[in-house]
Amino acid sequence: MALLEIRNVTRRFGALEAVKDVTLAIEAGEFFTLLGPSGCGKTTILRMIAGFDEPDAGDILLDGRPLTGIPPEQRPLHTVFQSYALFPHMTVAGNVAFPLETAGKPRDEIRRRVGEALALVYLTDKAESFPHELSGGQKQRVALARGLVNKPRLLLLDEPLGALDAKLRVEMQSELIQLQRDVGITFVFVTHAQQEALALSHRIAVMKDGRVEQCDEPDTLYTQPANRFVADFIGKINLIEVAVAAASKVLLTLDAPGLGQIAATDLRPLKAGERGAFALRPELVRVFGHKESADLKNRFEGRVRELLYLGDVTHYKIELANGFVIEALMPNAAPGRAKFHEVGDPVAVCWRHDAGVFLRA
């Protein structure tokens, strides 16, 4: 049985359906992420799990028991808020002790566990500081310690890294992974930052307009996106409009208007004439001089329109015969890398037949 089950949950705000018939199961010990653009309903789901909001339809079950009607203070789960929500009139130790005090723990146990929690987030020396004396990263760690100290069944994190600067965010990502592994508590993480989601999560549910578009492990999401939205939202991707020309058991031939035929693989039973998009990650596109030969099935002529040298990679934008601009990422230190292609150079873009995926319209 899953630790947390969300069954056909719908939540309306007036005419707006913020969450539409969402079903998810989160396993114990998982680092689970709800990912989506703002307004996709991910925070509403989090608030319903925490008990600040109730579903209009459907059930949320923890350990198989419905949470409906149970007030937030009686749910065995804690939240780390985006703004940290530290109590400004209490010290760091006071903040971390708060959940233990409300749980009625004896005084010496509180002292011991506050000490342990602060040690876990490297803030032992800040125990007597007030929140306004701390940096953003330190506040973040106090909020984490406060959320974890009473060993909740589930820790909900609402964009906890959103307020930190880029460098600190990357550091905190590593700390979060480490922390989750150490305490073994299930994390439900909400974010709109796809890289953060990929880096942290065991599984990710990608949401859009109140629905879950795809729920999978990060590499599956990245390499096998279920639809255009997921493909486009996670990482960079080329989406080429195509129609199915022929489909055998494994091999798929796609017609790209004005370009020619694309060879791909697909296990689904597809019918000739089906329209859709061929999705191809830029790092799977190889760029060659137009006279070079490459032993790859897909080869199209084009001209370099733009190039960005990024140090480790070069980011090409190449205009193909039909006017489509394909993006390619070429590692600069790759073995056999011959030369740079300048703007205006005629080039050939190639990719393996199993490099991309066909997305039904």
Added chain:
Amino acid sequence: MRAPPPGRPKAGQAITLKRSEQPSPPSAGRGAGGRRTWWLWAASLAVYAFLYIPLAVVVLFSFNDSMLNAQWVGFTFRWYGKLLHNGEMLRAAANSVLIALLSSAISTVLGAMAGLAMHRYRFRWLPLLVLTPVAMPEILLGVSLLLFFRQVLDLTLGFVSILIAHITFSIGFVAVIVRARLAGMDESIFEAARDLGATPWATFRRITLPLILPALVAGFLMSFTLSIDDFVITFFVAGVGVSTLPLQIYSMIKVAVTPEVNAVSTLLMALTLTLIFFASRFAPDVLKGHG
């Protein structure tokens, strides 16, 4: 529990802030800068003189050994002594203080509730209802309360009617101060408290109350000062029998401004200043305008 009022900078920071707010010392620059400083000082001085000279005169003449407020004759405590034997004045003063204490205590509680409600629930008519008595001309409020007490409640005018009237016009002020305090606060801390296991009551006691305490102190003091010097509304609802200090002073100056009036005014001033002093010790935010 160590609990300094929230959001308040440490003592050291506060001092630095004050220093930087002062006009730059003359040594900072002669010429234009120096002249500007000089004007600033002169203007400030004029404003303070305008504000405080009348008060100083009252205090001064309360110690003047003469029946007339015209000429300085000599120093005396005579008028204060006379006050102590003025039974009517003492009764009025006792009424004033008691009414001020009770009405500000009750309106602090009710006003805090109103302020919290205005903050939490976005009912449009609620602020209107709570704040109307604040904006209403005093004379209107006085007349309407008088009608209400006599015609609707058939209440005998006196201590209770004055008390209710004072509570009525104080609630709005407390509510506004409490709401302003809450408005600047991160809403999620109240949810965080619930989330971390606190019942709604525990959340109020441990989070909300400590955080709005400066506003409560400010609201209480505001109500107290409003109550102790209210004349117009009290005049309408006092009836016969019960008098307050402002009513008593008014009835005395109908004859003449005697040194006794100066003396009682000086005492009133001393009381108010003491209150402000304690307020500044207890909740420094209040005087800094963060309340």
